Amino acid sequence: MNEQFNIADFADLQARLAHVRQPGVLAALQRDHCSTDDLAALLSPAAEPLLPRLAARSRDITRQRFGRTTQIYAPLYLSNYCVNRCAYCGFSAGNRIHRRKLTLDEAEAEAEILRSRGFQHILLVSGEAPAVLDVDYLEAIALRLRDRFAAVSIEVQPLEEDEYARLFTAGITAVAVYQETYDRRTYDRVHLAGKKCDYDYRLDTPARAAAAGMREIGIGALLGLSDWRAEGLAIGLHLAWLRKHFWQTAFTVSFPRLRPAAGEFEPLVKVNEKNLSQLIFALRIFDPDVGLILSTREEPRYRDGMLGLGPTRYSAGSCTAPGGYSHEDHDGEQFSVGDHRSVDEVCRVIRSRGFDPVCKDWDRTFQQAL
């Protein structure tokens, strides 16, 4: 496709947020269909005193669109080799960690462990090292897993459209690729070496995956790198652009906050739980149908408190090191998780709050019919 998404100067987004006053927030809370100006209002400092009203509106919309359900998934780390140097990541090429890539048999064994725990949706994750883990490998593991799981997603290096199309045929139905930060200057500051330094190539990746026919695309920003309000507005603009061009595709947004990792990178900005909540509520009100993901990066108290208020998908029982489900040793993990509970414990809490944990929202039968 010729048309590409572009983001205005980040400072312009910040200026849009700074000009909002409370009547603008109240007007946004009344609307059935929010514009990006409404999203700016909901993300602005002027909306902070109205956070309980944002929460109530977000809760009502979430219940209306998704019912009393919470989807559950687990990541399966295939490899922690990476050729990029991202200042904030434990897998960064500069970090001295134990590197490992699972063989296809080992990856299959890890997937079996997750399946035995009840998971029907898994997310295959790896560092970005195409010479170590390439499309052939991903295609082979997809072919092995596709009949055993309702949904297999990937969060790996950005690929070309024909490569995504090949993986879709092999059984991968969703792609997650986070911009990390939409702030170009900060992006350049934290991406020190490797192909990931190319901001625009990464920004175009969700569109390439959607054009290839992927059923669901996940976007997001890593919180702690730049102004979270402007990141939220940039996510909303990106989401609206993708919806306009790929109306048949489903979308999710993730809100990973920086966690301790090898390299001991300190967040460049603070994003507290109140900020994260405002971001989630604002995105839900702006786009009632978008899936919102809250991972095990967050602590149990916060995750439990957010049930039903906006997020629709939780990871559970996660390990972020390759082979981590088969071995107790979590050496070589990407970051340390905040919620260490088992999937059974997480599901118990979900049920105790009157929600149904849902381990699948897709079936391969649908894909075969496409």
Ligand code: SF4
């Ligand atoms: S964030 Fe991704 S690309 Fe960057 S170092 Fe970590 S695994 Fe590699």
